[in-house]
Amino acid sequence: MTSLLKVEGLHKHFPIRRGVLRRQVGEIRAVDGVDLELNTGETLSLVGESGCGKSTTGRLLVRLLEPTAGKILFEGADLATLSQRELRAKRQSIQIMFQDPYASLSPRMTVHEIVAEPLRVQGRYADGGADRVRALLELVGLRPEHARRYAHEFSGGQRQRIGLARALALDPRLLVLDEPVSALDVSVQAQVINQLRGLQDRLGLAYVFISHNLSVVRHISHRVAVMYLGTIVETGTRADIFTAPTHPYTQALLSAIPVPDPVGRDERERITLAGDVPSPSNPPTGCRFRTRCWKAQEVCAHEAPALIDRIGVGHPSACHFPEVPATIGGA
Amino acid sequence: MTEPLLQIKGLSVDFRTDDGVVHAVTDVSLAVQPGEIVAIVGESGSGKTVTAMSVLRLLPKAAEVSADAIAFRGTDLRTLSAARLRAIRGGPVGMIFQDPMTALNPVMTIGGQVAEAVLLHQRRPDRKAAWRRAVELLGLVGVPDPAERVKQYPHEFSGGMRQRAMIAMAIANDPDLIIADEPTTALDVTIQAQVLALLRKAQAETGAATILITHDLGVVAELADRVVVMYAGRVVESAGVRELFAVPRHPYTKGLLASLPRMDLDVDQLDPIPGNPPNMAAPPAGCPFHPRCPLARDRCRTELPPLLEIGVGRSSACHFHDELAVTA
Numbered sequence: 001m002t003s004l005l006k007v008e009g010l011h012k013h014f015p016i017r018r019g020v021l022r023r024q025v026g027e028i029r030a031v032d033g034v035d036l037e038l039n040t041g042e043t044l045s046l047v048g049e050s051g052c053g054k055s056t057t058g059r060l061l062v063r064l065l066e067p068t069a070g071k072i073l074f075e076g077a078d079l080a081t082l083s084q085r086e087l088r089a090k091r092q093s094i095q096i097m098f099q100d101p102y103a104s105l106s107p108r109m110t111v112h113e114i115v116a117e118p119l120r121v122q123g124r125y126a127d128g129g130a131d132r133v134r135a136l137l138e139l140v141g142l143r144p145e146h147a148r149r150y151a152h153e154f155s156g157g158q159r160q161r162i163g164l165a166r167a168l169a170l171d172p173r174l175l176v177l178d179e180p181v182s183a184l185d186v187s188v189q190a191q192v193i194n195q196l197r198g199l200q201d202r203l204g205l206a207y208v209f210i211s212h213n214l215s216v217v218r219h220i221s222h223r224v225a226v227m228y229l230g231t232i233v234e235t236g237t238r239a240d241i242f243t244a245p246t247h248p249y250t251q252a253l254l255s256a257i258p259v260p261d262p263v264g265r266d267e268r269e270r271i272t273l274a275g276d277v278p279s280p281s282n283p284p285t286g287c288r289f290r291t292r293c294w295k296a297q298e299v300c301a302h303e304a305p306a307l308i309d310r311i312g313v314g315h316p317s318a319c320h321f322p323e324v325p326a327t328i329g330g331a
Numbered sequence: 332m333t334e335p336l337l338q339i340k341g342l343s344v345d346f347r348t349d350d351g352v353v354h355a356v357t358d359v360s361l362a363v364q365p366g367e368i369v370a371i372v373g374e375s376g377s378g379k380t381v382t383a384m385s386v387l388r389l390l391p392k393a394a395e396v397s398a399d400a401i402a403f404r405g406t407d408l409r410t411l412s413a414a415r416l417r418a419i420r421g422g423p424v425g426m427i428f429q430d431p432m433t434a435l436n437p438v439m440t441i442g443g444q445v446a447e448a449v450l451l452h453q454r455r456p457d458r459k460a461a462w463r464r465a466v467e468l469l470g471l472v473g474v475p476d477p478a479e480r481v482k483q484y485p486h487e488f489s490g491g492m493r494q495r496a497m498i499a500m501a502i503a504n505d506p507d508l509i510i511a512d513e514p515t516t517a518l519d520v521t522i523q524a525q526v527l528a529l530l531r532k533a534q535a536e537t538g539a540a541t542i543l544i545t546h547d548l549g550v551v552a553e554l555a556d557r558v559v560v561m562y563a564g565r566v567v568e569s570a571g572v573r574e575l576f577a578v579p580r581h582p583y584t585k586g587l588l589a590s591l592p593r594m595d596l597d598v599d600q601l602d603p604i605p606g607n608p609p610n611m612a613a614p615p616a617g618c619p620f621h622p623r624c625p626l627a628r629d630r631c632r633t634e635l636p637p638l639l640e641i642g643v644g645r646s647s648a649c650h651f652h653d654e655l656a657v658t659a
Binding site: 049050155157158185186187188189190191193194197212214215216218219220242252253254255256257258259260261262263265270272273275276277 | 576
């Protein structure tokens with residue numbers, strides 16, 4: 001079976017320029033060698049902290065950014081080598097929904113115009129476009145009379161539904177969801193999460209779900225890739241990552257989540273990492289996590305650990321000394 | 332019980348806007364005992380920040396504040412002169428804000444700002460001593476190499492380090508009360524864990540009471556002794572942290588807990604609260620939560636439920652809180 005999406009050796013380096021001549025003095029390796037694979041109807045989550053490259057990866061997938069190197073195969077075709085015309089057609093199948101429901105919708109367009117825009121751009125509006133917009137609004141739980149209103153008349157949760165209706169307008173097969181619920185209050189966040197799951201079941205959508213919120217990721221994902229400084233440090237099924245994480249960064253990330261249960265909070269084992277994430281313009285040699293890692297040895301400074309399954313747990317981890325912990329977090 | 336460190340009674344705050352008067356906070360009463368950590372939880376617009384900011388009169392001019400009492404260690408803060416209020420801000424009451432980038436002065440060194448916080452509250456200002464204290468404080472909150480880092484500016488600090496500097500300023504004058512407004516919301520989880528550990532340590536060492544304002548029930552469960560839940564500008568429930576999480580006695584609290592995806596539990600389907608938070612310029616009649624409430628009936632649409640004591644140290648503003656007691 002060929003996968004819906006296959007990403008190989010993806011790189012995105014941003015130049016750092018200084019001086020009058022804008023000479024390049026360095027580069028930020030925002031995404032530095034990422035491989036991903038995703039099947040129809042599946043959710044793959046990219047998790048990590050700010051600056052790990054997860055959002056850049058998402059933007060590369062829909063080619064809002066041009067990759068520095070690497071292949072993005074969608075239904076077997078390499079998006080980087082397609083002609084403009086072919087790309088335009090393929091692009092309909094890959095859509096993106098953004099984090100900020102306030103910045104991502106035009107204040108000058110009605111909801112109808114916002115959702116109709118992708119149809120018009122692709123020349124599909126003339127043929128039953130108005131009905132299509134009505135159906136889309138209904139699909140995401142908005143009422144038909146909402147179509148005549150402007151985005152500012154809606155709450156954050158409703159705006160995310162408008163963004164979702166727009167993303168769904170062209171019958172995509174893959175949605176890149178960039179922190180889609182992070183700006184929402186918890187009570188509303190749960191509504192949107194349930195809706196995303198419902199739509200996935202009904203429409204057979206595949207999601208790349210980008211998030212820093214591991215509780216949400218645990219709830220929604222089939223597979224998870226943990227990123228740190230532009231690379232994937234560990235990847236596997238939801239169960240692999242949440243019950244048998246072998247990379248120290250994954251373990252630290254999981255134990256850092258505050259558990260909404262005060263019982264036993266004083267006995268809970270926590271791994272508190274020292275220091276901050278290093279700058280991606282000057283990442284550490286060898287393993288990028290070694291400057292914050294309690295297990296770091298000589299070898300970690302010299303040799304970047306490959307993303308492989310060293311101890312036979314069934315999923316790969318980019319650590320020289322992977323191990324399955326006895327207990328994790330509050331579980 | 333000792334006299335509360337901070338006592339707020341009948342606090343209401345209105346904002347006049349183009350869309351009419353917004354009742355940001357209505358009839359909020361709250362007491363903080365010495366040394367305890369009280370969390371004020373609620374979603375955006377629930378009035379939690381406005382409540383806390385009104386204590387030190389830090390609200391914009393457009394705010395119309397009325398209260399039967401706002402007293403800190405018995406001193407009435409409502410009528411205190413501006414000069415005496417300044418002596419309290421940053422002195423016996425320390426503040427930590429959500430966004431350390433906008434709360435810190437970008438053109439002043441970190442050390443200068445921490446030292447200033449110390450100097451302003453010294454009887455005989457001594458610059459050198461204040462600077463030494465700044466270095467000591469930054470070391471205490473875990474800024475590495477503090478003697479060098481004091482000379483740096485806020486933009487040279489990471490988010491987590493800036494928040495540490497804010498905490499250093501808040502604890503500079505051995506406060507009795509720390510007001511922390513979403514202190515970890517802008518931070519990544521591993522940094523949040525560091526800052527939570529630091530807040531726990533600062534609280535243990537200074538013995539200061541803390542008002543923790545947050546929307547994150549995980550942070551509440553990790554840190555708080557007591558919880559006050561706000562909705563639509565009112566307190567809807569208040570209880571000890573264990574009691575609240577074990578048996579919430581207001582349907583809003585219960586709904587919040589059910590809508591959380593959990594790291595420690597497998598839930599198949601999240602159970603969201605339907606609808607949206609109310610428009611505070613035109614809040615619903617009766618109980619403000621009734622349009623979203625599974626327990627709502629006719630009485631809720633017309634009659635505002637008062638916040639009543641329903642047990643030792645706990646109260647609920649629901650007509651039907653009894654129905655929630657059995658479902659534990």
